[in-house]
Amino acid sequence: MPSKQPPPSPTAPDLAILAGDAIHLHTAGYTEQPHTTPAERNLVEQMARFRTAPLDFLREISLHVSGTGWRSYDSVVGQPIFYAGFSERMKGLVLRSPMLVAKVEELAGRRVEVESEQGILGQGQEGDVERERRRAEIRESVMQVAEKLVDEMICKMESRRFIRGAYYLATQLLTRAYHQGIHVSSEEVLRLRGVAEKAAKDQHSIIFLPCHRSHVDYVSLQIICYRLGLALPTVVAGDNLNFPLVGSFLQHAGAMWIRRSFGDDQLYTTLVQAYIDTLLQNGYNFECFVEGGRSRTGKLLPPKFGILSFLLDSVASGRVKDAIICPVSTQYDKVIEVDSYISELLGQPKPKENLKDFLSASSVLSLKLGRVDVRFHEPWSLRGFINQQQERFNQLPQRLEPKEARVRLLRTLGYKVLSEINDVSVVMPTALIGTILLTLRGRGVGKSELIKRVEWLSERVRNQGGRVAHFAGLPTSVVVERGLEVLGPSLVGLVQGLPEDTYYAVDRFQLSFYRNMTIHLFILQALVSAAMYTKVKLGGGPENQRISYDSLHDQVHFLSQLFRGEFIFPTEGLDVNLAKTIRDLESDNVIKVTRSADDPNKVEFVELSDAERECGRENFDFYCFLIWPFIEASWLGAMSLLMLTPQAKQMGEVWLDSKKVQDRAQLLGKTLYHQGDLSYFEAVNKETLKNTYQRYEEEGMILVAKSKDSRVPSTLRLADEWTPTRCPKTGRILAKGKLWAFSELISLSRREGKNRRDGATVRTRVLALADMVGKHLWEDVAAREELAELSEEALKAKAKGKSRRKAMNIHRAML
Template sequence: QRFYTDVFATYVKTLVNEGHNLEFFIEGGRSRTGKLVLPKLGLLAILMQAVEEGYCDDLVFVPCAINYDRVLEEGAYLKEVKGSSKKKESLAQLVRARGVLKKRYGRVYVQFAPPMSIKSYMDRFCLSFGTMKPKERHAMYRDFAWRLIHNINEASMITPFALVAAVILTTSKRGISLAEIKLITRNYFDFLQYRGEQFASSFQDLEMTLQETLALMEKSKWLELLADEDETDEEERIYTVDDGDRLHLEYYKNNMIHCLLPAAYISSAILTKEAFTFDLEGIEDELLFFRDFFKFEFVYDADENLQETIDQVLSYFITQGFITKVNSQENTYRISHQGLKALSCFTGLLRSYFESYWIVLRATKYLSKKSYSEKDFLKKITSMGNKLYKLEIVERFESISRITFENALKFFCEKGAIKKRENQENGKLSVNYENGKHQEVIADYSRMIDRYLRTSHFTFK
């Protein structure tokens, strides 16, 4: 294994030395959730070592975002989200794929972010390879990788499918009226425009784009329209979504959720105050909590000024009439009736993630009896999630996601709620999960989730 690694590293460095351009996916694999996968550092580390060892004077990375209206492999991806193993590609699959290739899947959008130079990056932060310790070097690789991923996100395009999917999954209800869809779509669209996000060219006519996208989703059997043929009242035109189809929509919602996170986080922080009049005390702390809690889910801007983000979102809310300033000196605001609905729409984007993390916390009760292998514990978590959904304690079917459960496990292991033990047997690495002995950590996080979801279901007694 070590021999292969050394040969591969030398090969890559030689390519760099000879001036070849390289293309690689820093995530190390395809996303099964629709969000960007967090970066893998192996190949990036080799490339940065090539600069350090003199194979070249500098390397310039060009982040590239590729967005699709529709993804061909969405069915296979969703099976993996639900816990199925990835199937290896075969000749039979290739033959069967001919039918898929005859269908239309919309457009592909390719966008580039500003190039990133290793030398410029090191000069900016006064870094030098020669003075770095191993931990500092790894931290540099990680920081550079996260900046690359963030810039890919920044270059990504808002597609019609992504926006409409996010709108429909705002609510836990199985049906949503056309009037609601239009209202929430306008809310999200205006916020994204305010933030300067990039839209697909089809958004030149928002009304027409919405109609066409809903029709395509209906044709794909993701939505069903309940209305008489002559029904014109938008309140009476209801779109329904089955449980399994929510997973399709979740995939596309995740294509653009990062663009709405500032509004979702700040809306959640405001609504936890449980009063129509509120001040800004603690809002920045709430944002820091969200960024930490979901650090294995989303990529953030390393240079972001949180206060500027808060000011920008509040300014948008004021412009839209969602909140009004009551007292300038005390920074006191009041939420309007319209604002309560709008802020609830933004917070709805996070519900499936909060529920997924809470399901993992709830499953820690199994660990009090014995330890479990990673595979078996994930099965236990999924089984518990399905039970809680049937009991209507968990509202979102899309919260039962193996990939989100894995991220939650990583987070709660880091916080001491769960203990991860790795064993090497017969040359194979096995992972077991045990009780972390920190029940107060589990209780604290369950209370926080309960607070953000504004329900009493999620606090462990």
């Protein structure tokens, strides 16, 4: 273990929002409300209060409905929203937007031109009048469609009484599910309130950009804004949640409904931009999730640029003077939807949201999910960011084209926000426990060792600049016990009858969700360790396991490029990041570095330190265990591309259904796992495989054809230079070529398994298995082609029959 660092300096106290609307200001850390009783007892007391003292219960509700004290939500920092007619006013502003008016005129003009070319409209002077009349008709018709779309889209927060009732309902449900409350940093809250006051004065919007792991994300942020007297943001929400009753409720509580895909609908795209412009021009707060959908893996997803591009265009175009960006991190002891996430990641179709499932949320009253921690990064000016980036572009030796400059600006914005979310994220006790259980060799861990490792990992997190949910004087043993209680026996098992309590991971797949909440802090150390493992796994003496700096650099570069879309790396560049990581690992006594005698700054070799070998490589292994599941997933992705090798009799270019290919890739992964050739079952998860395929598309390994119609599935095939060859005699895929070499390069950093050393056998078996699993894809293609031929023949026969009947009729007429 590395030597202990000085304890972190005291931080500002936390503000805890607990059951019953109580607010406590306390020392920053993992705390509970004063004089608390077990969660079950609190829950029973709340219910007993309803039965035994109904008048008090009704009085509590009436305080929220009527609005007493802070509950009135009268003194709000922000622009006025809650008044009758607000929704109609917003709708009118959107429909009068110069952008929308111009687009409607353009669409009407295009349609008139088409009808003129088709000869539907007249020519000459009379034709001009007719065209103008037709243009007016189309304009009016399009505006009617626009009005309907706007009414369905915009949020309708115009009733303060409704908002008070919604706040009460949401708080009661949420603080009973998360029985240790919702926690925020008082320092960050005071800073945010100061920014909000200035923004309100300047009529600038605050754009909240949270990470997205749960539906609870936007509920908790709305509750915090309400309780602190900040104007509630308009929240971008997918229209999959807009189902009866719930959709209307959410829309009146702040939801702005948008389609999951806009396609080529220019009117709808313009409406979304016009509505966002209107919100920002009037200084209304706004919220959208920079990742798009919820993360099913626990770590941040790559940014989605749809809504971000609208926000950027609003300010960059000058239609909006400025807006304030506020990245937000929301962390949970336990995420309520993780069970459904695992089903989805294993290939089960995502269930459609419905009222029945939504109402089943009442069952959360019996859960003990720990606490929610919400942290706000220091807000910053979007206008200032744009100006700063444009200055950087102007200093480049070659001037960027406007389109390229915009893409760079958008990508920089997205990854800057994600990086700042990581910066303020708090590592929860459940994430510490999950990480420890999944990064230890062996079946289980004793309680004393678990406590020791949790303390060590907490220290490592702080040393990396991360934040831990502080324990506020509570012994680590108590924190661990409560974390284990929240995770529950379905995730962490306890072996009975042993001298010491011994815990083991029951559901490693689900626990990986919590481990992934910490991996961003150690990604550089993990990559260096995985690169070193190419030598360490060879065994032998220390001199046999050392790696040259050039080899280390090449493998780290390869792995960092492989995971470019999977993780967020520091922006200083590979050489700087690698040098810093080597120094840090050396200072932690994990590695030993041999430097050049001529140049002390030049690293020649890197190897494990003597201290690290003596402690059983526990620190080195920790970093490897973090990254190995992702290396396995990338290797599986590469091996699954072998399925795309055309069959011997297949002629011409054949495009395969992308979804079916990824489904078969999952099946291949499950087979490899159960046969011992894949070490981590979580490597077969749908989300990581999808990211892997996207990365391989960027590298040009696969070609993907996407339709603008969302109902038409995308198709893919291997690029010619990446297509393996088959043996002319046996028809088997040969273990050579670019794809095989690429997969072997990944395999160098894979964890050694029981079947890894018999290389020739594995090579033959895995190739044959990939070919066998992929055969179904080609049989499907053959069946479609056969069906198409039959359909074509049937059409020809039908046409031929019609021709015969027509000829007979003509013959009869002549007689």
